């Protein structure tokens with residue numbers, strides 16, 4: 001094969017160029033414009049920005065139909081230097097507040113909650129016109145009293161007293177949540193009674209029988225309750241078959257003062273046993289206590305005497321019933337509670353009662369009323385707005401005599417049905 005001369009090499013080069021140009025032309029002919037223009041763009045990227053004008057530029061612009069973009073080429077790219085690794089503590093990254101585990105921790109993928117209640121379209125009838133409305137779904141935070149007849153009436157009252165021209169539009173009305181209470185009802189307005197000012201009698205809400213799904217009407221519930229109360233108050237029925245409650249149950253005061261006395265029976269004080277019972281506004285016992293030695297101070301070792309050297313008397317050591325009751329509380333606090341105590345609280349207990357937020361003291365004995373401790377207590381209670389009253393028993397005697405309880409026939413237990421029949 002003859003060695004190519006310099007001339008013939010040039011010819012080959014030109015031929016190659018020609019071939020390339022032909023290729024490009026073919027590409028264009030095949031409408032693959034992008035391939036061609038990209039190649040040109042690549043070449044253009046190597047050209048300095050200032051020189052990107054002229055024929056190539058306009059040719060590219062023509063082919064692309066827009067300004068050529070150079071940003072993805074060479075000099076626009078940031079250098080591929082290794083960046084610093086993230087500074088994260090070891091372990092699950094979800095513990096970091098900024099790493100929301102739903103996105104970052106695939107091991108326990110949790111999907112965000114779907115809509116609690118998708119809005120549904122309801123077919124409602126309003127003022128003899130049929131409409132469709134999309135009720136707003138209930139939102140948390142605002143309590144809606146579904147069964148409140150008061151809401152029902154106040155809403156109707158507003159409607160009744162509203163002058164005609166100021167009445168809200170029907171469309172707006174139908175889409176408000178309270179309308180749900182009305183959606184299956186037809187309103188009957190007694191104009192005579194309404195004009196007479198008796199709004200509560202003027203309006204009746206009657207279930208619409210044309211709509212299949214009807215809520216339990218309030219009137220039915222009231223009728224059922226009335227029937228219950230009638231049967232409960234029926235006379236002449238023997239105990240057991242009657243549904244009426246027992247009459248001689250003990251009062252709250254009796255119960256709580258008895259409880260205070262009952263717990264006082266735990267006291268080891270040979271002279272005075274005091275019990276205290278704290279009750280909240282719902283008549284629930286939230287704390288009880290009696291006078292005794294502190295935990296860890298053995299009541300067989302510590303003195304119970306009252307005389308002699310002061311360190312040899314109980315007064316130095318004993319915890320009073322009121323203090324123990326407050327400290328034994330099983331609720332967050334005893335604010336607005338009342339305390340039942342056998343003995344009027346001393347000045348130290350009065351301070352604890354006031355500071356803990358107790359609002360009432362019910363006592364039985366005021367045997368120390370002349371002592372300065374008791375006088376000081378009363379002065380403080382009055383200044384702090386804590387009321388006190390003497391307990392007046394409704395039952396002079398409340399006895400629990402276990403020996404007299406007939407376990408086989410406890411009257412407070414229901415009779416078991418006979419299983420043999």
Ligand SMILES: O=c1ccn([C@H]2C[C@H](O)[C@@H](COP(=O)(O)O)O2)c(=O)[nH]1
Nearest residue numbers: 269271272274291320321345346349
């Ligand atoms: O508010 C009070 C006052 C007294 N006590 C306790 C403390 C003692 O154990 C006795 C009182 O003994 P006396 O011999 O009657 O002086 O009562 C209390 O718990 N709360």
